Amino acid sequence: MENQNNQTVPVLEVRNVSKDFSGIYALKNIDLQIFPGQVHAIIGENGAGKSTLMKIASGVYTEYAGDVILDGVKVAFKNPKQAKEQGVVIIHQELNLIPYLSITENLFLGNELVNRMGLLDYPEMHKQAKELLKRLHFDINPHTRLNMLRVGQQQLVEIAKSLLLESRVMIMDEPTSAISDHEVALLFQIIKELKAKGVAIVYISHKLNELFEIADRFTVLRDGEKVGSGSMAGTSHDQLIQMMVGRSLADSFRKVVNIQSHEVLRVENLCFRNPGNENDFLVNNICFSLNKGEVLGICGLMGAGRTEVLEAIFGLYPKDVSGKIFIDGEEKQIRNVADAIDAGIALVPEDRKLQGLILNMNVAQNTSLASLAKISKFSFINKKEEEKISLNFVKKLNTQVSSPKMEVQKLSGGNQQKVVIAKWLATNPKVLLLDEPTRGIDIGAKTEIYRLINELAQQGMGIVVVSSELPEILSVSDSILVLSESRQTAKLSREEATEEIIMKAALREKE
């Protein structure tokens, strides 16, 4: 059982909570105690029930079995607003901000300050916003419109917004999934200050390294059940992974390497001019070469131009891109995505929901979307063939679906990602570009995707992986390209690359 070595009483307690969705259990008899001044990590694969549990604790879900207890008193929040008023705040993974309002307006949205006339008191709001941002060491003008900020900065605004409320329990759902290391450092600073003030923090994250840095206690969920909990200090990385998946991550590394001497992709002097600013380059003079069977990792900090390199190769911005692209030694003119596909290039984009999938279409329809011409005659689609191909990929990628006719919006993140990958493998590419292929998916699916990268490389495909997670880059790549401020600052082989060397190159600034 829980050992209550802490003298304080829990501020928030979840007792024997269960929740089902039309008969299927999402949570089973969960107990959880959150103490003031501590960071409690909730760990588990996607679909393990983390978000469901937090939605119950913060008033998003109102129907469940069991009790939620705040300060020793049983509560039943009717909605998130009520929870907020009682000091329980949730910061969602998705941003809930208005792009065309300023930082100040966003911070005070729903809680605006008014003057005696009943009109908005902008001077006071700006003043408070400025103080708050300063306290967060977040150096930015609060008049700035939100859509001028990078995603990571927006995330900080979201966090700042919840700080305005005097909350006692703060639930953070994957707060670092889209922010750079610098912003992570800022966030951790904030968390430490909150802890000192006695705020209890529930922290959901996939990044175990972070948890060791910031969390005091943890609870691991698997398939809706609590499989372990305790103090972070006495637990190892591997133990946590074992609890999460019930298997070890040992085979996720690239073992068999079979790089052929044939060059499948060469990029020369690739430049991508910022459409908004003549003198700025998003990608500046990048050159690299990729052989058949080789996996090239591209890394760098947020905004270093990682995604843009892939987009430039893929023909998304033909007007602003210059440079030469060779496939199998032959120069290709790529003016649009269709040209890229014809040349044998495929891109699995960063955001599978916004860029990868047609959510209300089914698995088969999504799988065939980029290669429909192959399975149609006189524009008529051969639906049998379509389903057959889709089923093949479902088996090959081990996608968890009941049938190819299942709508993709009902799948978990990992399975959705597999559908996007299947779509691109169906085009039979020579070069596969993967942008953050494992973002927001659970460790089980991650391992499978690493294994797939291995397998495809072995079959002779050239693969480029962009990732913000260094361990990922180190474990899948044969060679590594490091970007900093749109330029390449290092090209490393797997043998010479270490996290330290990469970080140094990624932080190198222009002279």
Add this chain to the structure above:
Amino acid sequence: MDTQDLKTKLIKFQSIIALLIMCIVLSLLSDRFMSADNIWNVMRQISVNMIISVGMTLVILIGGIDLSVGSVLALSGAITAVMLKYGNEFPGWNIHIGFTLIGALLGGTLIGAFLGWFNGLTITRFKVPPFVATLAMLTIARGLTMLLTGGFPITGFSDQMAFIGTGWFLGIPMPVWISAVVVLVAVVLTNRTRLGRYIYAIGGNETAAELSGLKINKIKLIVYSIAGALAAVGGIIVTSRLDSAQPNAGSGFELDAIAAVVIGGTSLSGGKGTIMGTVQGTLIIGILNNGLVLLNVSPFWQQVIKGMVILVAVVIEKFNSKDKQ
């Protein structure tokens, strides 16, 4: 599981069930409703809305809207009428070109397609929101119709021309044949062809569709052209049935078409909906109109009731789609 199945089936066939209930109630309240005369009458009346609504469905499926169909109908009808009646004069060269019936019909349809294509062009090339682009076309095409006709109807065509709107073939009115063919082609297009799939994909997620190599602009141009061409076909039927091209023909038709599409369960945000849904929507509006007339409901109340039906249909639709999540 069984009740779940039953529920999804009920949701799937809700428009048909609504239709059946309407028909049963009306036949109990009015002797004339179920007569063959009345049924063909209803079918003939709704066929123009049916044809326009099919085009509107495609436009709405890609996440757009076309407010110009009523005016495009009028302009295409008027141009067809002018071609039939006067041919085309080229004063500078002293040339006069007359048109056969087929030539004029084809010409009128092409004009409609061109107007639709122009909508598509402003939307794709100049990034004008569909609502604004087609609102502008609504005014432009209506104005051009007035200029062309001088504000007066153009009347008096051949019997062959009249046959299109008033004739019967194998015991079924011609407009019903035409709308049936249009519906059939559209069903095949949306369900079986690549273009159909691409239409759904663009409406479902334009970014993902573009990243999958789809030529978004080309497909949009095609869809708006189809909508324009179908409006023109409607214009030809209206002109033929009245034996005259009215300068104010088709005004307000865009609203009936949008209503039919929405009642038929197509989502205004695109990507979701079917042609058969729209067919049911058209039938519901048509039968409702007919029933209210048969029951001597005042025209003012008719409008109120029609509006309520649209609201209820959309609310039910929203309710159902929320239920699914």
